[in-house]
Amino acid sequence: MLKALATSILALLLCVHFAAAQPGEWAGQCVTGAHAAPPGSALELDPLLWTANRADYRRLALTAGPVAALDSIVARGERLLGEAGVDPAATGPREALHWRLLELHEQLIAASGTPPSFDRAALRFSSWFGDLQPQVHASPGVVLFAETMDESRTDLRFPADNPEAAIVLCALSQTSHQFFSWLVGDQLKAIAAEYAEVVRDWDAYVRQGYSMTGIERFVHSCHLGTLTWILAPTAARGCNSDALRPLAPPRLRTVLLHPSAGIAPVFDSTGTFRSVAAVEWFGILHHSYDESGVRTWGASLATTYYEQGRPRFGGMFHTPWGRVGLFERSEGPYGGKLHLVFTFDVWGLVSGARDTIRRSLEEAVEARVLESR
Amino acid sequence: MPTIAYLVHGMGAGTSSGDPRAEGEEWYRTPLKAVEWVASTFSLSEPQLVLPGTTTAPPGATEPDAIWVVPISYHEAFDEFRRGAQDRASAVQGIGSITDFHATKLASQEFLWVNCLDVLLWWADRAQAQKIATARVLEGITEIDELARSAAPGAVTRRILITHSLGNAAATYALSHLVGDPAWVNRGAFSHWFALANVAPFLLPLDQVYRQSFIPGKRGSLITAGLLHAEHELDPFPHLLPPRRFRPGSIAMNEAAWNGAASRHFYRFLDTRGIVAPPEKRPSPLDVHGFANYLLSEPVARGLAEVLRGGALSDEELDECGWPACREDLPALRCAGDADFVRVREAVRDYRDSDLDGGPATRVWLERLMTAAELLMAAEERC
Numbered sequence: 001m002l003k004a005l006a007t008s009i010l011a012l013l014l015c016v017h018f019a020a021a022q023p024g025e026w027a028g029q030c031v032t033g034a035h036a037a038p039p040g041s042a043l044e045l046d047p048l049l050w051t052a053n054r055a056d057y058r059r060l061a062l063t064a065g066p067v068a069a070l071d072s073i074v075a076r077g078e079r080l081l082g083e084a085g086v087d088p089a090a091t092g093p094r095e096a097l098h099w100r101l102l103e104l105h106e107q108l109i110a111a112s113g114t115p116p117s118f119d120r121a122a123l124r125f126s127s128w129f130g131d132l133q134p135q136v137h138a139s140p141g142v143v144l145f146a147e148t149m150d151e152s153r154t155d156l157r158f159p160a161d162n163p164e165a166a167i168v169l170c171a172l173s174q175t176s177h178q179f180f181s182w183l184v185g186d187q188l189k190a191i192a193a194e195y196a197e198v199v200r201d202w203d204a205y206v207r208q209g210y211s212m213t214g215i216e217r218f219v220h221s222c223h224l225g226t227l228t229w230i231l232a233p234t235a236a237r238g239c240n241s242d243a244l245r246p247l248a249p250p251r252l253r254t255v256l257l258h259p260s261a262g263i264a265p266v267f268d269s270t271g272t273f274r275s276v277a278a279v280e281w282f283g284i285l286h287h288s289y290d291e292s293g294v295r296t297w298g299a300s301l302a303t304t305y306y307e308q309g310r311p312r313f314g315g316m317f318h319t320p321w322g323r324v325g326l327f328e329r330s331e332g333p334y335g336g337k338l339h340l341v342f343t344f345d346v347w348g349l350v351s352g353a354r355d356t357i358r359r360s361l362e363e364a365v366e367a368r369v370l371e372s373r
Numbered sequence: 374m375p376t377i378a379y380l381v382h383g384m385g386a387g388t389s390s391g392d393p394r395a396e397g398e399e400w401y402r403t404p405l406k407a408v409e410w411v412a413s414t415f416s417l418s419e420p421q422l423v424l425p426g427t428t429t430a431p432p433g434a435t436e437p438d439a440i441w442v443v444p445i446s447y448h449e450a451f452d453e454f455r456r457g458a459q460d461r462a463s464a465v466q467g468i469g470s471i472t473d474f475h476a477t478k479l480a481s482q483e484f485l486w487v488n489c490l491d492v493l494l495w496w497a498d499r500a501q502a503q504k505i506a507t508a509r510v511l512e513g514i515t516e517i518d519e520l521a522r523s524a525a526p527g528a529v530t531r532r533i534l535i536t537h538s539l540g541n542a543a544a545t546y547a548l549s550h551l552v553g554d555p556a557w558v559n560r561g562a563f564s565h566w567f568a569l570a571n572v573a574p575f576l577l578p579l580d581q582v583y584r585q586s587f588i589p590g591k592r593g594s595l596i597t598a599g600l601l602h603a604e605h606e607l608d609p610f611p612h613l614l615p616p617r618r619f620r621p622g623s624i625a626m627n628e629a630a631w632n633g634a635a636s637r638h639f640y641r642f643l644d645t646r647g648i649v650a651p652p653e654k655r656p657s658p659l660d661v662h663g664f665a666n667y668l669l670s671e672p673v674a675r676g677l678a679e680v681l682r683g684g685a686l687s688d689e690e691l692d693e694c695g696w697p698a699c700r701e702d703l704p705a706l707r708c709a710g711d712a713d714f715v716r717v718r719e720a721v722r723d724y725r726d727s728d729l730d731g732g733p734a735t736r737v738w739l740e741r742l743m744t745a746a747e748l749l750m751a752a753e754e755r756c
Contacts, residue, residue, distance in 0.1 A: 024684050031683035032376070033529025034437035054527045128593050130561025133529070135598035136680050138638045140687040144590070144598050151592045153637075178527050180560065185522070187556035192515035198508045206453055212501055214468050220500030235500065244549055245499070247508045 023141030026158040030134050030143050030170035043084060043164050045171050048076040050178035057179060066112050066123070066183060067105065073179055074101055077172030087165035093156040094165075097132075097146040097173055104129060104180070121186045132177035134170050146173055198248050201289040205249035209294045210285055210318065211345055216256050231256060234284060255283035255300045262325070262343030264304070277305045278325065278343050280316055295320040302327075304341055312339060375439040375521050376531045376681055378420070379514055380404050383538025383570070383664065385488035387448035391456030400664075401444030404537075406651035407668035408442050408677070410703070415678035415686070415694055423520070425513040430524030437529070440681055441521070445513040447506035447543055451491045454502065461486065468497045475739055484750055489742050492539055496576045503546070510547040515557075533680055534566040534596075537664040538610060541571040541619075545582055548595055552586045561597035565589075565680045568602045569667040570611045571619040575738055582619070583626035590639035591630060599680070600634070603643040603673050607661040607718060609745035612725040613738055645670035648706035656706045658717065658752035671697050706756070713755035720748055 029036055033051075037043035046052045061069035081094070104127060111125040131153060134143040145156035158166045181188075212220065219232040222239035229236040234252040238245045258280040263273040283300020298318040303311045304327050314327030325341035386400035394400070401422075408420050420440040421431040433439050458464030461480030465471055471479075471493070479485050479493070494502040514532075521530045536544040544566075551557050566589070574582045589596040602619060604611045612618055621631035621640055634640040649669050650656035660666040667673055675696065679685050686696075708714050724745065729737070 028684035032437040126555045140685040184556040191554045192519045195512040199512045217498045217500045
């Protein structure tokens with residue numbers, strides 16, 4: 001009689017204790033991964049959680065295969081669910097999670113082969129597991145939970161009086177998500193490295209590559225339909241595809257109506273130079289990229305213009321060390337000589353020079369400040 | 374175990390000369406202050422600013438309630454162009470078959486040069502500016518995700534995308550690339566996406582904007598739990614081309630799935646009002662389109678707080694925070710009730726209700742873009 005009374009009082013106290021906590025708090029802990037048993041509960045979540053057992057799960061995956069590690073997570077979760085007791089409100093989410101883990105189990109077997117041969121880097125696991133990470137729900141005390149067989153998300157509720165089953169379900173789902181995230185960790189790292197490389201190459205292209213004028217940008221931007229095949233054939237193939245265009249800077253590009261300036265050495269006893277303006281009408285450039293920057297090779301048809309005499313037609317050659325042009329002979333005071341022209345990328349130089357001047361000024365000011373100290 | 378909130382800026386984040394902004398004046402300072410205000414109002418942990426390129430995690434990164442605010446910049450792609458444009462009008466000639474009239478206008482007004490040129494370049498210069506911008510967005514997102522994963526290995530990390538204005542188009546295009554990376558898709562790339570003043574449908578094909586991979590809460594979507602789309606009642610920019618404005622479920626493009634997402638509250642439209650600024654800042658009429666004003670609006674601030682803390686707020690909790698009355702302490706626009714401002718309100722309403730036909734021809738949307746900017750500039754003068 002006394003024992004029954006004591007049990008009832010204890011149950012009442014626990015109930016009051018749980019009710020004092022907010023279901024919203026448990027939902028928040030579930031979403032952020034701060035899993036904790038309700039105050040006064042005997043539930044021990046540590047044997048399941050990824051953060052507490054990461055080394056163990058990893059060792060298991062590497063020695064007995066990833067399927068064994070997933071099985072271990074599920075077994076620990078099931079054991080805790082047994083301890084937490086039955087919550088009728090959690091039946092739907094529990095069934096959904098059970099089904100999802102079963103589905104992923106099969107997909108993992110198909111991707112990882114027969115254990116224990118397991119190489120995480122070589123694993124081609126490509127199944128959706130995003131729903132295993134519980135998310136914020138529009139209602140307090142509820143989280144968005146695993147998908148059912150018809151691919152709709154279930155709602156996991158945290159009852160004020162008996163949240164233990166929901167807490168364990170959440171911990172099991174999050175731990176499974178963390179495990180699958182670890183499996184694709186190398187892929188995520190490779191993706192980040194790939195985008196970092198694209199940005200590095202663009203920086204090199206903008207800094208050292210042959211600049212693009214407004215017109216060149218426009219014709220390379222696929223706005224001109226079939227005309228692109230004539231004006232920018234290097235870009236046209238990508239324009240005709242429905243696929244997204246690659247993000248990397250161009251490896252092949254067209255030069256079109258590109259103005260530049262240069263100097264032409266005069267091969268006579270004076271040893272002087274003549275200034276020239278040049279327009280490249282059409283050309284093709286090839287860029288290659290590595291950690292040191294960009295290297296450009298290419299050729300274009302161009303015309304040079306001098307302060308005296310008629311324009312000269314010829315060709316411009318792009319090399320990693322600079323641009324040099326060969327143009328037809330001319331008459332006049334400098335006539336009869338081979339016309340060799342070295343050009344500068346005027347278009348790119350404008351912004352580059354401004355940066356250089358600004359940096360120089362800043363350095364000069366800094367030096368003066370240091371000097372005055 | 375941080376929650377990473379990526380802030381992706383809209384137009385006008387760069388400078389007129391193309392030179393970098395002075396330290397402390399960067400575009401993200403004001404939106405960051407807005408997020409800080411939201412965090413302090415709802416008693417969340419203090420947001421930590423984490424800039425792309427950072428190699429060490431801020432202190433407290435492993436705490437479950439840690440919040441990282443990551444500004445994603447891509448305006449360098451446009452600044453590079455502005456830096457090289459000695460003669461502004463001639464520099465923009467040829468871009469997107471712009472007319473002489475628009476080129477002159479763009480070049481002669483500072484506000485248009487800093488703001489509208491970004492939109493024009495992003496749309497027209499697909500060969501360089503758009504690619505650089507996209508690569509920078511993706512680099513910023515993946516780099517900081519790597520930092521979080523290395524700082525707290527195996528811990529729960531959540532990612533939230535908050536995009537503003539042109540940033541919506543930039544992010545939409547960037548995420549279209551991320552769709553091709555199965556590891557990012559399969560783990561659930563972002564829990565929530567706050568799309569503020571979304572202009573993506575004006576600049577991108579509709580099948581990209583309303584694609585399956587963006588339908589929140591759907592299997593295989595990049596957005597696992599919620600897309601919150603906000604428009605300010607006085608902001609003309611989300612109505613650039615009224616027939617194409619962002620309206621998931623009303624366009625014959627995955628219509629049923631979008632409507633399903635809306636009925637389950639995975640997609641929500643947030644109608645925002647009022648013009649306020651973070652503490653110690655002064656709001657201006659231009660802020661109807663401002664990033665911080667959107668963040669501080671009642672539905673966005675509350676939604677953001679709920680996502681950052683990891684759970685919806687109950688009525689009792691809102692009462693404890695003094696919500697929404699506490700918003701009244703924020704600096705508000707003084708002239709909002711003046712007669713002149715009422716005329717602005719009417720002008721914006723006329724603009725939004727314009728019945729435009731046709732697709733996104735450059736001169737149509739550019740004209741509309743400049744008109745929208747001028748509406749706000751006129752309001753600024755009157756206030």
